[in-house]
Amino acid sequence: MEAARLHEYTEEMSEALSIDEVDRPEVTRSDDVVVRVQGAGWCQTDNHIIEGMWTDYVEQDLPMTLGHENAGEVVAVGEEVQTVSVGDPVICHPVMTCGECRQCRLGEDMYCENLAFPGLTTDGGFAEYLLTSERATIPLPGGVEPIDIAPHADAGITAYHAVKKAVDELNPGDPAVVIGVGGLGHIGLQCLDAMSAADIIALDVKESARELAEELGARHTVDPTSEDVPSVIDDLTDGHGAEQVIDFVGADATTGYAPDIVAPGADHHVVGYGGHVHEPSQALVDGEFSYRGTLVGRYTELQELVRLVERGDVDLHTTRYDLAEINTVAEKLEHGEIDGRAVITP
Ligand SMILES: [Zn+2]
Ligand SMILES: [Zn+2]
Secondary structure (H helix, E strand, O other): EEEEEEOOOOHHHOOOOEEEOOOOOOOOOOOOEEEEEEEEEOOOOHHHHHHOOOOOOOOOOOOEEEEOEEEEEEEEEEOOOOOOOOOEEEOOOOEEEEOOOHHHHHHOHHHHHOEEEEEEEEEEOOOOOEEEHHHEEEEEEOOHHHHHHHHHHHHHHHHHHHHHHOOOOOOOEEEEEOOOOOOHHHHHHHHHHHHHHOOOEEEOOOOOHHHHHHHHOOEEOOOOOOHHHHHHHHHOOOOOEEEEEEEEEOHHHOOOOHHHHEEEEEEEEEEEOOOOOOHHHHOOOOOOOOEEEOOOOHHHHHHHHHHHOOOOOOOOOOOEEEHHHHHHHHHHHOOOOOEEEEEEOO
């Protein structure tokens, strides 16, 4: 089968991955599931993996097939698999978990002590077939197409996970700020709108993204290139600040807003990454605000998100690309030229 593989870390996205002929994965364990990949979302994390940014955090054995936002049709199952059958449409939670460790038993899939992460630590879904496990597959309800929902496997669940934490802290009418209305942000904004009665303020440098934000439920939009963000938030919140900030960018400039825009005792959720947090410790003491990290989400949260999608509450803006166009997609995302989410169709 064909697979888009990373052979060497590089900054050069135009030649990031090569299309190789590799063996099709087969069932060897009793809980294995092989999925024919119909859609695999391209993620900023793929660019970061290609640049070698994950080598300090996980072990990677190159060459490796990338692609961690996968959905498709089950084509083979191990003998003990009960919850999915051959022919079922499924979305794959991005990690394969053991189910036995304490973190798994607490439902914290992302903290599993024995996890494998296809597309990050093992071969992923930019290929015709993907090996995953029963614990990672979620059957899709009728009417939800794998190719359309694939990016929710990581982009969606990550946005949902951050929003769910934020919503716990939001009362109706509270101001909530969404920074960045791109691939993750436009999903997060819809989740926030569906799950809370907050007043949503969306920031984005692109006019098209601000327009999309308004369509998706933002009450106010801010252009950080022409407006002074802290004073706009100050005006919109009567000087109080935002009760929750969800930062889908995670650049130095956006994490740096926190001391000026987060309400006392509130949170700045860091979802996007690549920059640093370097605000004075005194600012955190004075405002008693917190930076909170976000790492994907639980299996059960992906189930919940699938429900929201089925109900029509969360709509994904996607563009489809062939496997052969994968480096073009990598380049386009690097240059901010993809609106919504790119989906590779191997
Ligand atoms: Zn991703
Ligand atoms: Zn585990």
